[in-house]
Amino acid sequence: MKRPGRDEDPDRLYTVTGGRSRSAVGADAFDLVTLVVSESEPVRGMQSEHAAILRICRSPTAVVELAADLGLPVSVIRILLGDLLAAGRITARHPRTVRAADALPDPDILKQVLVGLRNI
Amino acid sequence: MDSATSEANPGTTQSASDRPPLLSTAANGLKIVIVGGFGVGKTTMVRAVSDIRPLNTEETMTRAGEGVDDLSAVRGKSTTTIAFDFGRISLNESTVLYLFGAPGQERFWFLWDRLFSGTLGAVVLVDTRRLDECWYAIDRLEAHGTPFIVARNDFGGPRHTAEQVREALDLSEDIPLVDCDARSRESSRDVLLALVHHLYALSTARTAREITP
Numbered sequence: 001m002k003r004p005g006r007d008e009d010p011d012r013l014y015t016v017t018g019g020r021s022r023s024a025v026g027a028d029a030f031d032l033v034t035l036v037v038s039e040s041e042p043v044r045g046m047q048s049e050h051a052a053i054l055r056i057c058r059s060p061t062a063v064v065e066l067a068a069d070l071g072l073p074v075s076v077i078r079i080l081l082g083d084l085l086a087a088g089r090i091t092a093r094h095p096r097t098v099r100a101a102d103a104l105p106d107p108d109i110l111k112q113v114l115v116g117l118r119n120i
Numbered sequence: 121m122d123s124a125t126s127e128a129n130p131g132t133t134q135s136a137s138d139r140p141p142l143l144s145t146a147a148n149g150l151k152i153v154i155v156g157g158f159g160v161g162k163t164t165m166v167r168a169v170s171d172i173r174p175l176n177t178e179e180t181m182t183r184a185g186e187g188v189d190d191l192s193a194v195r196g197k198s199t200t201t202i203a204f205d206f207g208r209i210s211l212n213e214s215t216v217l218y219l220f221g222a223p224g225q226e227r228f229w230f231l232w233d234r235l236f237s238g239t240l241g242a243v244v245l246v247d248t249r250r251l252d253e254c255w256y257a258i259d260r261l262e263a264h265g266t267p268f269i270v271a272r273n274d275f276g277g278p279r280h281t282a283e284q285v286r287e288a289l290d291l292s293e294d295i296p297l298v299d300c301d302a303r304s305r306e307s308s309r310d311v312l313l314a315l316v317h318h319l320y321a322l323s324t325a326r327t328a329r330e331i332t333p
């Protein structure tokens with residue numbers, strides 16, 4: 001199955017990730033809404049996707065925004081972010097939503113959401 | 121053409137530099153998912169409340185429902201792709217709410233845990249002319265234990281009473297059912313507020329039970 005009008009050539013994905021079959025350590029920890037921040041500037045010779053991520057993440061940027069910007073599936077972005085994290089080139093601000101004890105969100109966070117939404 | 125998962129609107133791509141950057145203090149991303157059939161108004165609702173123009177992206181999964189990080193699977197083409205769109209609302213200097221518009225059809229749910237675990241809750245958006253299209257989504261949300269409300273988007277079809285809609289959806293009394301016009305920022309915001317009020321009630325009820333068992 002192929003979605004028309006979009007570059008999702010398997011060979012491109014293979015090239016982007018260097019054909020690795022598993023993501024680097026910690027890559028699975030990247031949620032769709034984990035906010036990524038660059039800790040260094042791109043350097044010459046760096047893979048273009050890595051360089052693009054470092055440029056975009058000069059301000060905090062969610063994993064899903066990177067996927068949209070680079071036109072790559074979320075799982076491929078996770079692999080690329082795993083590389084950058086392992087190299088110390090980014091930091092990740094993971095979501096803090098759910099209390100450990102149950103699946104419902106923390107009431108304090110929900111209060112922030114209510115206040116924020118009323119202001120829009 | 122197998123296009124059931126390809127409903128993201130073309131022409132909404134923009135580069136990162138076209139959208140306002142988040143504050144450097146942004147640290148906590150939250151998720152709310154709007155689920156519904158094709159043309160029910162998901163993208164319209166996201167656009168109505170978002171700080172940015174909706175963006176599209178996609179996830180590729182293997183037939184087994186795994187996200188593709190095994191690229192040999194991609195090369196074997198034993199994959200399918202789910203497209204979804206999203207927007208965001210900065211709630212305060214540290215908290216950013218991401219809103220996802222996602223198709224409710226069957227194969228989407230293989231990706232639920234991978235993409236949408238940790239979601240605050242969901243809005244099931246329905247067109248009352250096609251109520252049956254959301255049965256499956258409601259089943260799946262219940263199975264995943266994700267709290268949700270139902271919002272009926274007004275397309276000017278025949279009016280049903282709230283009781284008729286509840287009956288058709290087999291919706292229990294404790295699940296809010298609200299009306300909206302997804303094109304309106306205020307109306308769409310009110311849908312989100314109704315969801316968060318519902319979550320707050322569930323969450324504080326749970327806390328009360330924990331304190332006084």
Ligand SMILES: Nc1nc2c(ncn2[C@@H]2O[C@H](COP(=O)(O)OP(=O)(O)O)[C@@H](O)[C@H]2O)c(=O)[nH]1
Pocket residue numbers: 127156157158159160161162163164165221273274275276300301302303
């Ligand atoms: N009359 C009316 N039209 C709507 C409403 N919400 C969305 N639409 C229209 O319905 C069409 C499909 O909406 P869209 O947001 O693309 O649906 P999606 O497939 O769920 O993302 C668009 O042409 C919208 O302008 C509504 O509340 N009332």
Ligand SMILES: [Mg+2]
Pocket residue numbers: 127128129162163164205221
């Ligand atoms: Mg849409």
